[in-house]
Amino acid sequence: MLPSLKSEFRKLLTVRSTYFIVLTSLLITVLVAGFIQGFRGEPASLRSPTLLAGESSGAIVFVGFILAFAGLLLAGHEYRYNTITYTLTSANRRYKVLLSKFLVITVFAALTSLLIMFFSPLCTIIGVHLAGKHIGPQSFDIWPLLWRCVFVGWGYAMYAFILLMILRNQVGAIVTFLLLPLIGENILTLLLKHNSTYLPFSALQSVIGQVNPSNPTTSGHQALVVAVYVAVGLLVSAVLFIRRDAN
Numbered sequence: 001m002l003p004s005l006k007s008e009f010r011k012l013l014t015v016r017s018t019y020f021i022v023l024t025s026l027l028i029t030v031l032v033a034g035f036i037q038g039f040r041g042e043p044a045s046l047r048s049p050t051l052l053a054g055e056s057s058g059a060i061v062f063v064g065f066i067l068a069f070a071g072l073l074l075a076g077h078e079y080r081y082n083t084i085t086y087t088l089t090s091a092n093r094r095y096k097v098l099l100s101k102f103l104v105i106t107v108f109a110a111l112t113s114l115l116i117m118f119f120s121p122l123c124t125i126i127g128v129h130l131a132g133k134h135i136g137p138q139s140f141d142i143w144p145l146l147w148r149c150v151f152v153g154w155g156y157a158m159y160a161f162i163l164l165m166i167l168r169n170q171v172g173a174i175v176t177f178l179l180l181p182l183i184g185e186n187i188l189t190l191l192l193k194h195n196s197t198y199l200p201f202s203a204l205q206s207v208i209g210q211v212n213p214s215n216p217t218t219s220g221h222q223a224l225v226v227a228v229y230v231a232v233g234l235l236v237s238a239v240l241f242i243r244r245d246a247n
Contacts, residue, residue, distance in 0.1 A: 004091050004100040012074050012104055021070045022112065025063045026119065033059060033120040038127020046128060047136035052121035053145055057208045059120035060113055060149045065181075067112050068156035071105035072177065075161065076170030094242045098165070102234070105157050113153025117146065148208040148219060155204040155226050162233035165241060197222070200229050 012018055033055050037045070045051060078084040091097050121140075128135050164173040181201035189196040196202055206222040 001096050001100070004096050005103060007087070007090070008074070008100045008104040011077075012070070012108060015073070015077065017073045017077075018070045021067060021073075025066050025112070025116065028066070029059055029063055029116060029120050030123050032062075034123030034127040038124040039131045041124075041128060041131075041133065043133070046133055049137060049139045051135060052124060052138050053140050055120045055124050056117045056145055056149060059116050060152050061205055061208060063116050063120075064109075064113060064149075064153040064156045067109065067116075067153060068160040068177070069174070070112075071108060071157040072160035072164050072173055073170070074105060075101055075164050076173060079164075079168055080170045095238065098238055098241050101161070105161050106154060109154040109157035110150050113150045114146075116153070117149040144219075151223055151226070152204055152208050155207070155230065158230045158233070159200060159204070162230070162237055165237035166233070198225055200226070203229070 037051075037055060048054070075084075078087060087097055088094060125135065160173070160177050163176050164170065167173045167176065185196070185199045185201055188199055189202070192199070197206055203222045203225040207219050207226065209219070209222075
């Protein structure tokens with residue numbers, strides 16, 4: 001198991017796409033949080049007590065979606081270049097390969113989510129300082145915000161990973177991951193009305209929909225919905241990966 005884990009970490013850290021995705025995410029955060037919300041922020045918005053907390057939650061909803069592509073490409077490159085056969089040959093059990101990928105993506109998603117969570121408000125503070133403006137007193141309840149940001153980043157990564165492992169096609173997984181929340185869920189929302197909050201991406205975004213943790217029940221409920229989606233998706237992925245040809 002340990003050699004498989006080391007191999008997956010090596011794959012993640014030695015491909016250019018990982019660094020390109022992380023760098024792109026940081027640049028987008030600087031542009032939105034630092035320049036637009038900070039340097040060019042309106043005085044009324046700068047006085048909001050939830051400004052910095054809102055920057056963290058808003059950044060992870062948008063940037064977390066982009067970071068999920070790193071996990072998708074971790075396995076996607078193997079299918080694209082047909083190197084998955086070598087990965088399977090080097091492991092004595094296929095489930096170890098799948099579990100290793102899951103753990104590596106989980107660690108990556110958690111660390112990058114924490115990075116964005118703190119980097120976004122920092123960019124806003126620097127942008128406001130450079131503009132010679134001032135931020136009003138802030139309410140930044142770190143622990144409720146922390147688990148929500150990490151969970152949302154992890155949820156995006158799991159959705160992308162599950163799509164890739166089920167479709168076993170990099171291009172197909174990327175297109176599906178892009179179109180499902182943008183088009184698919186918007187159409188289903190018209191049909192499901194209020195029940196649309198139980199759709200995969202809607203439920204995930206609702207986890208961090210409340211910056212103020214005074215009523216965490218909704219966030220916890222939506223997190224449970226997402227956990228069910230992920231658990232079922234991983235189970236289907238595992239069955240397909242182990243019981244049928246995976247290359």
